[in-house]
Amino acid sequence: MDEFQPKIIVFACNWCSYAGADLAGVSRIQYPPTTRVIRVMCSGRVSPLFILEALGAGADGVLVTGCHPGDCHYLSGNEKAVRNVELARSLMALLGIDPGRLRLEWISAAEGARFAQVVTEFTAQIKQAGANPLPLKPGSDKNLPENGWDGLSRPSGQAGEPAPQVFG
């Protein structure tokens, strides 16, 4: 069997971290192909619900990246990101999801090497933690950890329906 390759949803702010990720490419710094980057204008746009949505959909990890404190293009979006990520983390705890699956990192436009390093480390950490048992599928209860996941199940909508409306 192939080695477990995690999938990590990365939210990258347009001004710093997305540019940092590009710089890793321009510098040809190699890192594991585990990331699926979603560009947002600001890390402060990342709603806690996006994070839960990603984990609920089966992402093995979620990495929120933004500008360093004091460098936010929108002045304080990264401070808002701290609050939103904390909120997501407390919701994860409530739902029994390992908070280690969520990470917030500051990566500037000049830190290509750091982007690669963060992804490499986070990938190793997620590999250690194992696959996210979500999304729950019928008959997959054997995947459930002892005391987790109970609260979080896929919305009961049928396949093909539009995404459940979330605010945020």
Place this chain on the structure above:
Amino acid sequence: MFRSPRPEEAQAPGRQAPRIGVFVCHCGHNIAGYLDVPALVESARALPGVVWAGDSLFTCSDAGLAEIRSAIATYNLNRVVVASCTPRTHEPLFQATCEEAGLNRYLFEFVNIRDQCSWVHMRDGEQATQKAQDLIRMGVARAALLEPLEEARLPVQPAAAVLGGGVAGMTAALSLARRGFAVTLIEREPELGGMLRHLDRLYPTMAHARELVERHVAEVRDEPRIEALTSAEVQEVQGYIGNFTLLVRTRQFGREVSLPVPAGVILVATGAQEFKPVGRYGYGDDPRVITQQELEQRLAAGKIPSPISHLVMIQCVGARDETHAYCGRICCLTAIKNAMLLKEHNPQAEVYVLYRDIEVHGTYFEDYYGRARDLGILFTRYTPQDPPQVAAGRVVVYDELLGARLSIPYDLLVLSTPPVPAPGARELARLLKVPVDEYGFFLEAHVKLRPLDFATDGIFLCGSAHWPAHLGEAIGQALGAAARAATVLSKEQVRAPGAISHVDESLCRGCRRCAEVCEFGAIEFVELPLPEAVFFRLTNQPAGRTVARVNPVLCKGCGACAVVCPTSAMQAAHFTSRQVTAMIQAAMGV
């Protein structure tokens, strides 16, 4: 003057079933050398809403762009996805191409499969291709939900603010003024001139720096379109491309005042300063140990005690090491210049330059270095593992090429140190909301494609604020940055981004949480008149209800308001919850 898209307008074309075209770029070998492009096209073709998928060698070439335009017409595409390099460099080009073919630019989606895929997974083509397939699936899912957006047209203030009155700033200011634009030149020091004021001669011509500075200053003073503010510092920056306002603290008539300076563009030319190597090789303790700039100040003032019979220069002091990892770039030529001046002053003098590598690139400079050797200046190579030692008026250095340890006496020991960012560069970067690199030099939008622009529209940079520049380079960059700035100033209007927040007033209950998180004061509240409704008469409620409204000129589109809105009334256009959620689900294949 400004209008934001009304929801019904924005959605009208969006209601058509998506007809998506996907264009996968080879980028020559850069993508196709690592990813299976035919497989990407094949899988894209099977995605919901995709009616056309194809590949091209360079999608950004004229041929590639023509293909996009013709596919839009032929297949009646209403969404375009390009999987290629990075939106940071090429999104505007593809958006413009869509617009030429009659498609709103916000119906374009970029998928980054080069900078964030092929270039970073060069050794694992199979998994990189799988990742690229996921990324394209995500892009297509978002594209299906994209909505056309309108951009407000903003008037342009035909004036420039140039920060820094050194040679770069003065050159840029003169260039813009001579094109007919008003320029405010803002210099922190009491005098214009910058770094050149501290120099003696200029390489390779050996012209006097003072003459060049004086000529520039006189031209600036004679130019009626330039207002030069000295002893002036930027305190605050507001606005956006076309309409900045800088608050500048300066002295006028002996009083400290804060002046508002309106400007359509801002040029950053704040320069650099010499690193002072306190504590190295006796600098700070031994008065015979000075820096190159201090030597030049003495030379310019005619204060070199003659004769100097033993002169030693040490290169790369605080450069290419743990203090500053970069090469100072101008210090080799500076040392060669000053060594020649002193050698000519006293041909009997023994002049040593202790170096790690001599960097004299360019057509004139190798020859210049050769002239220094011909004059009898001794160049001795040392290694960073075995650097020179200074004790009791002598420098001891292991000469790699001779294989011997030399002990050289000195009357004067001159340390060549790298330029470092001007003090306050980081603070200025914060005010302008532009990035600096790890050393504190200003960081351009793209090292090759946009070397004089910041990622933020309407702000440009030149000279040693960017990285250490020779005089000729600083002037060249200044002329270039002025030309870039003129492309903005010569227009009557610029377009404001359309990707801003807006409110569905039917869902808004006026809780004001959006306004609490908005850093830009972009959200106002208005009272909506309610129709004469039986309900309200019966319950005796006051007529009217408060809802949020977004000022499209002030909104920067960060999306923080959308996160806190409890009713989903506030949506960040182009980054809506539905769009982001669709990408997440596409990434995970659910």
